[in-house]
Amino acid sequence: MRSDVTQYEMVAPKSLDEVLANLSSEPGKWTLFAGGTDLMVLMESGKLAPKNFLSLWGVKELKGISYTDDSMTFGALTTYGELQRHSKVREYFPMLIQAAKETGGLAIQNRGTLGGNIANASPAADSPPGLLVYDAELELTSVDGSRWVPYDGFHTGYKQMKLGEAELITKIRVPRPDPKGVHYFKKVGTRRAQAISKIVLAGFGLMNEGAVKTVRIAVGSVAAITLRCHKTEAFLTGKSLNDSVIAEASEIFGGEITPIDDVRSTGRYRRQVGKNLLKDFLESL
Numbered sequence: 001m002r003s004d005v006t007q008y009e010m011v012a013p014k015s016l017d018e019v020l021a022n023l024s025s026e027p028g029k030w031t032l033f034a035g036g037t038d039l040m041v042l043m044e045s046g047k048l049a050p051k052n053f054l055s056l057w058g059v060k061e062l063k064g065i066s067y068t069d070d071s072m073t074f075g076a077l078t079t080y081g082e083l084q085r086h087s088k089v090r091e092y093f094p095m096l097i098q099a100a101k102e103t104g105g106l107a108i109q110n111r112g113t114l115g116g117n118i119a120n121a122s123p124a125a126d127s128p129p130g131l132l133v134y135d136a137e138l139e140l141t142s143v144d145g146s147r148w149v150p151y152d153g154f155h156t157g158y159k160q161m162k163l164g165e166a167e168l169i170t171k172i173r174v175p176r177p178d179p180k181g182v183h184y185f186k187k188v189g190t191r192r193a194q195a196i197s198k199i200v201l202a203g204f205g206l207m208n209e210g211a212v213k214t215v216r217i218a219v220g221s222v223a224a225i226t227l228r229c230h231k232t233e234a235f236l237t238g239k240s241l242n243d244s245v246i247a248e249a250s251e252i253f254g255g256e257i258t259p260i261d262d263v264r265s266t267g268r269y270r271r272q273v274g275k276n277l278l279k280d281f282l283e284s285l
């Protein structure tokens with residue numbers, strides 16, 4: 001049953017300082033509301049427990065995409081539509097573009113944000129695998145100041161993350177990858193569009209004189225969090241890619257993931273398709 005809207009309070013600060021002041025003066029009271037595309041689903045189904053919301057939509061410090069020769073920085077409110085329209089994102093971070101294109105439909109892409117996708121902490125989310133593989137960092141801000149943390153390790157368990165009660169994600173930064181690298185992103189869902197992933201895999205790799213110089217792999221919907229596959233990466237680094245190396249990598253990868261049966265798929269299917277995607281990525285190198 002739908003929640004009763006009159007029971008909710010929404011405050012719409014105009015600046016980051018105002019957001020931070022609210023969060024610090026009454027810790028635990030406020031729930032951040034960015035695009036609302038995850039929160040509104042909870043509201044529609046009567047599962048939205050918190051009653052006090054801080055709308056971030058009018059906070060200009062959380063908007064915009066900027067870049068230097070070394071990195072690109074996204075305001076936490078960057079939407080999937082904005083990502084797709086930015087020529088430099090298309091040029092340097094194709095996996096973020098692909099994830100954005102395959103996230104919901106146009107309405108979701110114009111309203112859903114990167115910060116919300118990260119903080120909602122669904123292991124089936126589509127941007128996190130690409131962000132992990134691009135070695136993203138998050139800027140977390142409270143009244144006491146800002147700190148940058150690696151995105152890898154930010155999620156500690158299902159819907160759990162290293163974010164203080166009075167903190168929010170303000171920016172996401174990704175270093176510009178080596179232009180010679182291969183970018184690989186595949187989402188497998190029930191349909192080609194408007195489907196939550198059964199499994200999603202992102203990979204970035206760079207070969208040097210026939211051997212793997214750099215490889216980064218992340219996978220969604222196969223564990224409690226989106227997983228960076230460090231053991232598989234360590235095994236592959238420095239190796240020439242042949243059938244037996246790929247088969248061994250696949251076994252190690254199979255040991256890293258812990259897929260389960262749920263409404264969208266089975267653990268067995270996810271494990272097999274995950275291995276197929278890994279093979280496809282490694283063959284593309």
Ligand SMILES: Cc1cc2nc3c(=O)[nH]c(=O)nc-3n(C[C@H](O)[C@H](O)[C@H](O)COP(=O)(O)OP(=O)(O)OC[C@H]3O[C@@H](n4cnc5c(N)ncnc54)[C@H](O)[C@@H]3O)c2cc1C
Nearest residue numbers: 034035036037038039104112113115116117119125126169
């Ligand atoms: C029809 C539909 C289809 C969808 N399809 C997909 C899909 O294909 N792939 C996919 O990955 N997702 C999908 N989603 C989920 C959703 O659209 C995304 O997760 C989106 O990026 C959430 O962003 P938002 O700004 O709307 O988050 P909100 O709903 O505003 O917030 C989500 C959570 O993040 C918190 N939060 C928001 N911003 C911040 C911040 N800056 N700092 C700290 N906490 C914050 C909020 O408090 C809340 O807990 C879909 C949703 C719908 C309704």
